[in-house]
Amino acid sequence: MNKKWWKESVVYQIYPISFMDGNGDGVGDLRGIMSKLDYLKDLGVDVLWICPVYKSPNHDNGYDISDYQDIMKEFGTMDDFDRLLKEAHMRGLKIMMDLVLNHTSDEHPWFIESRASEDNPKRDYYIWRKGKNGGPPNNWESYFSGSVWQYDETTDEYYLHLYSKHQPDLNWENEKVIDSMHEMVEWWLKKGVDGFRFDAIAHIVKAVGLPDGENPNHLPTVRAYELFSNLENVHTLLNNLYKSVLFHYDIMTVGETSGLGPEQALSYVGDTRNELNMVFQFEHMQLDAASGGSGKWNLRPWNLLELKKVMSNWQTVMHEQGWNANYWCNHDQPRSISRFGDDSQYRVESAKMLATFIHMLEGTPYIYQGEEIGMTNIAFQSIDDYRDVETLNFYEEQMNQGVPEEQIMEVIWKKSRDNARTPMQWNKSEEAGFTKATPWIRVNSNYPLINVEDALKDPDSIYYYYKKLIALRKQHEVIVYGKYELLLPLDTQIYAFTRTLGDVCLLVILNFFGEEPELNLPSKLHLSSKELLISNYSIKGDDELSTTVRLHPYESRVYMLKA
CATH class of the missing domain: 3.90.400.10 (Oligo-1,6-glucosidase; Domain 2)
Incomplete structure (x- = not known):
């Protein structure tokens, strides 16, 4: 068992522009983050992943960097960053920077x-x-x-430019570019940061000669993906970065690598690869997107059997060979509760169930800001209220093709990146306590019902459930290092699995829907005594686990089994 601090950590992702406004200009900033460090410490997380705060003209919310060694004025100054780093470290919190190596701003x-x-x-x-x-x-x-x-x-x-026209791709075949990027990464490490999330890292190498991609079916949106993603020389460049810089520091690294399965991921994170600690996989994020058409915007219902197949494959292949990064949502994805749960009748129950799933898998769990209070998607009625460049481009493209506006908006309400980018909901005051000015993007109107202040007052809130999950992870090694085994593979409503480490076994039971399915446990589990560690319902009397149990809507249970 190869123990590492980053395997045992829980990561909290901060999208700075929407987290907390510290100076009253309607934009979240570094001082705002500083003011909430005690809140994050109390939640129990270990690492703060901070999305880009570098100098930027902000065409893509900071992912278009014009100076890697300066801070965007809207977020504060380098002195503010240094103080944030110091204050976080004083509380035992680590800082992981979000770093874009594939491209810069066109104003760099x-x-x-x-x-x-x-x-x-x-x-x-x-x-x-x-x-x-x-x-x-x-x-x-x-x-x-x-x-x-x-x-x-x-x-x-x-x-x-693989992304916006304001984000030209760097030429990683140029040795001067490579040397400059290595120097910049080491500059941040010497400053004391504890790791990096490498944005779009799979794309830093393009196919030799930049040939046309195949275009089967003559669909205008079919991308020549394999010609600029996960090419072999990416590994050479990452290995050089590791040997030259990263090896000398005890840090955490995670790469954004779409378009691969777990076998390919081992090329990045295998224990002997010397590249990255873990990668974000996207297979479960594509379960509600039909093939062809407009990519992620071409919707279809997701399927629990497909989710089981994807997640079980990653859990099995990566065990004792690499490491998973487990998440439901982030700054680029819709809110998990609106996507995989129920954001109305069973909002609290489904939020807790989804949290249980992520925190009981093998791999480092990631919490996106607001997830711990059950924040939901937004449905702005006017496209004028949206800020995301991808969303605005999609809207314009669809309107030009004559698609009815109401049909376009229905898709945007489900999949726009702005779903995750509305301001953090701190309390019931105007603008949800995020700012005293007009926020850069509108606050979700449900903030009087969903906010941190109320969550902290309610001992049965989603917040305290997250806090308990995090505490359990620190108490039981089996949650971190245990081997995963899927149960009931063909059940279309219940996702159940075990985690085993030595003679310790966890049983995780999750009802992913609003019905009340009957659970029939495999006979091999009937011989064990069972201690309930956590559940999102009050379990007593007739609800105790036996041969057959009827589950509540979106119910989750975790048992410690003993022979």
Whole structure:
């Protein structure tokens, strides 16, 4: 058993612009985060993953960096960051930075020089090509709609951007780029940060020659994904980064690597790979997206059997070979309670059930801000209230194709990234206690019913349930290191599994729906005495676990089994 502090930690993700406004300008900031450190410490988390706070023109909420070694003025100053780091460390909290290595802002000094002329010394810091047949150099499509190529009149060439046109991709074939990025990463580590989440790290290498991608079915949104994602040389570059910089520090690293399964993930996180500690997988995030069409916007109902298959595969393959990063939602995904639970009648019960699932799996659990109080999706009636560039591009594209607006909005309400980006709901006061000014994006109108202040007053709240889950993880090694085994693989309503470490066994039972299904446990579990560790219902009398049990809507139970 290869024990590591980051395996035993719980991570809390902070989206700074929406977390807490410390200076009253309607935008969350570093001082706002500082003011809530005691709240986070009390919750019991160990690591704070802070989304980008670097200097940025903010076309994509900080993921377009114009200076890696400065702070966006809206968030504060480097002195503010240094104080936040110190205050967090004083409380035993670690700070994990969100770092974008694939691209910069088009306002980064490197890019300003690069686009100035074809013979500029920094021209090759980015990926430039001549057009082809009167159009872009190839048929690759951006994650934010349209071509990955942006024409630039200054030199009559195109530059490549996998995301927004304001986010040109760096050329990782240039040794000067590599050296500069290594120096920058070490600069932050010397400052004392405790790790990095590497954004879009799977895309830093593009296929040699930048060939066209295949376009089966002639769908305009089919992406040449395999030509700019998870290519072999990504591992060479990450291994070099590890050997040159990361190896010398006791830190935590996690990569954003969409488009792979657990076998491929081991190329990044295998114990002998010397690249990353863990990666975020996206297979369970694609269960409600139909293939083809408009990617994530092409909706279909998710299926519990498919969820079991995906999660069980990751749990099984990674055991004793790598490590999982377990999550339901983040700044790029809808609120989990609205997506996989019930955000109305059974909001509290389903939020607790979903939390139980993530915290009882093998791997490091991630909590996204507001998840611990059961925040829900937003449904703005007007597109004018949305701020996410991906959402706005989708709306414009669909309107241009003649899709009815009400149909477009129905999809946006379910899948827009702004669902997770509305301000944190602290109390019942105006703007949910997030700010005293007009917030950068509207607050969810349900804040009088869903907020931290009320959660702290209610001993049966979602918050205290999370707190208990985190405490259990610190008390029982089996929750961290135990081997996973799926039970009832064909049950369409109940997700049950065990975690086993030595002679200690956990039984986890989860009803994923609002019905009351009957649970029939495998006979091998009947011989054990069972201690209930946690449940989202009050379990007593006839509800005690026996051969057959009828579960409540969205019920979750965790038992410690003893022979």
